Amino acid sequence: MLRLIEADLDRDLSLAVLADESGYSRSHFLRMFRSATGFTPHQYLVFRRIEKAKSLMKNSKATLVEIALDCGFSSHAHFTRVFQRTLNVAPSYFRRHL
Structure with a gap:
């Protein structure tokens, strides 16, 4: 399931979609995911999107708008x-102070 999230950060990955992909009910999937990762699926997704955005800001010339959309x-x-x-810092400040 983490591979699905990693591969599709730009896709709408709601709890319902993730649970359906796993074959479990939403509540069971949420409990299993949180037990395995310590995060809710939404928290994990946001964390991975921010990490991808930070990497793109460091390694590409893409605009912040392009990065935002590319990260979902x-x-x-x-x-x-x-x-x-x-x-606790704006993306533009983060990028200027790499």
């Missing part, structure tokens, strides 16, 4: 809010 965020504004809430 619905907009640049959404990406900025989540990035700042997660790392």
Whole structure:
């Protein structure tokens, strides 16, 4: 299941989609996932998207808008809010101070 999340960070990976892919009910999948990783599927997905965004900011010339969309965020504004809430720094500041 983690491979599905890793491969499809830009896809809509709701709890229902992930549970369906695993063949378990949503509640059972959520319990199993949290037990195995220590994160809810949503927390893990956000963490992996932020990690991918950080890597792209370090290793590519793509704009922040392109990075946001490539990492599965619905907009640049959404990406900025989540990035700042997660790392306590704006993506533009992070990129300038690599």
